[in-house]
Amino acid sequence: MLDRLPEIIDPLVFAERRIELKGTLKIKSLTRLEGLILDDAGVIEVELFFNKQGRHAFIDGWASTTLIMQCQNCLDAVDVPIKTAIKLGLITNLDYADRLPAGYEPLIIDEEKMLLKEIVEDELLLALPAFPKHLHQCVKFELHSENSSADLSVVAENATLATPKNPFAVLAKLKPTGEP
Ligand SMILES: [Zn+2]
Known part of the structure; x- marks a missing residue:
């Protein structure tokens, strides 16, 4: 188990070696979140297990963080806790996507090396709520x-x-x- 996250990974080699990664990424390093969040301080906790079942390679794990977004009711800041499971099947061609076991999303490997943060960023973007809102009723009478x-x-x-x-x-x- 590595305690620091490498910036660049080779998913197929990692799967062959059954490497486990655990560590944190800075929220501000994920540039595609910019514009969707009000504050880029803080970190994302990540745990990933690269593994193989038969001839197929997989990444299993999760990413967890709290993002500060804009409440779509009152337009103030709202903490949005996110914990998303990561279940990726590594494929070299989208045509193979239907060979993945149920519950696995395809991750297309077109180059050997990948940026680890890109994988985490993709998963977080999918997990973001479309309409972040306070859990309590933050706007009364629906007026500004x-x-x-x-x-x-x-x-x-x-x-x-x-x-x-x-x-x-x-x-x-x-x-x-x-x-x-
Ligand atoms: Zn609100």
């Missing part, structure tokens, strides 16, 4: 926060309307009914 003072006056008006117009109606309810 710039209008919040106007919202409050509307609520206040409604509250006034909700109270009984006739104060004697309240007194009538308080008056004991059982006495003569």
Whole structure:
């Protein structure tokens, strides 16, 4: 088990040697995430096991991180925890993709050497939510926060309307009914 992630890997050789990798990548090194996230500080934890079953080579593992994205409701920052399983079957030609066992996505090897971060980046991009949102209800009345003072006056008006117009109606309810 290597504790540092190599930058460049040779997946087929790694599979032959059944190499296990564990370590972290800096979020800011994954340039394709730029524009999708609000903050590129932090790391991605990665664990990968290169292996062979018969003549087929595979990468099994996971990547885990928390990305800071823009909530599509309130437009503020929202932490999006992501833990994605990685199950890749290594093939040299897309025509072989249907020979992979169920649950494995094809990874086409057109050059021997690959950037490890590219593999992780692809998996993270697939796992990103299309509409990141806070779990709590972060926007009330579906209106933008710039209008919040106007919202409050509307609520206040409604509250006034909700109270009984006739104060004697309240007194009538308080008056004991059982006495003569
Ligand atoms: Zn929100």
